[in-house]
Amino acid sequence: MELIIYSPQENQFVKEINFNFEDIKNELNLRLTKYEGLVYDNNSIGEAKTDRATLNKFKAALEDKRKEVKKQCLAPYEDFEKKVKELVALVDKPISAIDGQVKAFEQQKKGEKHNRIKEYYTEHIGELKQLLPLERIYDERWLNATYKDKDIYDSIDGDIAKVKADLKTISDLQTEYELQVKDVYLKTLDLSAALNEKTRLEQQKAKLQEYQQHQQAEVKQQEPAEVRPEPKQDVQEVSEQEPVMAIDFRVWATRRQLSDLKQYLKSNNIKIGRVE
Numbered sequence: 001m002e003l004i005i006y007s008p009q010e011n012q013f014v015k016e017i018n019f020n021f022e023d024i025k026n027e028l029n030l031r032l033t034k035y036e037g038l039v040y041d042n043n044s045i046g047e048a049k050t051d052r053a054t055l056n057k058f059k060a061a062l063e064d065k066r067k068e069v070k071k072q073c074l075a076p077y078e079d080f081e082k083k084v085k086e087l088v089a090l091v092d093k094p095i096s097a098i099d100g101q102v103k104a105f106e107q108q109k110k111g112e113k114h115n116r117i118k119e120y121y122t123e124h125i126g127e128l129k130q131l132l133p134l135e136r137i138y139d140e141r142w143l144n145a146t147y148k149d150k151d152i153y154d155s156i157d158g159d160i161a162k163v164k165a166d167l168k169t170i171s172d173l174q175t176e177y178e179l180q181v182k183d184v185y186l187k188t189l190d191l192s193a194a195l196n197e198k199t200r201l202e203q204q205k206a207k208l209q210e211y212q213q214h215q216q217a218e219v220k221q222q223e224p225a226e227v228r229p230e231p232k233q234d235v236q237e238v239s240e241q242e243p244v245m246a247i248d249f250r251v252w253a254t255r256r257q258l259s260d261l262k263q264y265l266k267s268n269n270i271k272i273g274r275v276e
Helices: 021-035 045-124 149-172 178-188 191-222 235-241 255-267
Strands: none
Touching (some): 149 178, 149 191
16 A cells, blocks of 8 residues: 555656746846946935836735745645644544553563562562662663573673672771761772772871871970979988978969979978978
8 A cells, every 4th residue: 555646646746847038037137237326316316216116016016926926826736735744633543542552561570570670689689678779770672682691690690790799808908987888889889989089088187197196285284394203201210310390481483383393392301380
């Protein structure tokens, strides 16, 4: 079944619309010469308006004829187009019905394929089930008819093996930041990103330790110099060598100086008491 044009025949289609093109063109070239470089002044402005009206009138006549011929040429085509579209609509109806069935069939096949992928993943994921859900490695292209099940299973096996190997690599580092590093890896599945996180955490710790050491050094510098006590002498020896004397005196000193003085007296076994 094919569409056959009865009329006009192929050699009867309008190939060209002939009209007095050259005659009009030549006459226009002659008549329009007078307007080249023409300048109107205040006295001839009325003539300018007349000339403009004459030219616009001729232009409008040309355009009207063009539109008339176009309409005549398109009339048979528009009728032809309308009839062809009616035929196309008749064909579209069963196409739509068939397309719905084909899409439903393809959707069913995709659903079955998705279930096979899910079953294979469940059987092989093992202890990584909580760490590597299927959605993390799923590829929508797997559902295309051109994707073979074997290639999909190989891809899943490769992802599982890679994640296991990468996690082992992180464990073998024996870093104190193992959990943080593994967390970054499981979020990105990128070993380089995880190792960069390890480096970042180690550098951060080193900077904090350096800061703490600096703070401790500053505190130590602000502390007063330690007063080292003189070597203790045995009380018996002092009493035998020198007589013990009692002297009352008043001291003007800061709280820290008084504390240091008291410590000094105690360190040297010098007895002190309140003056009554």
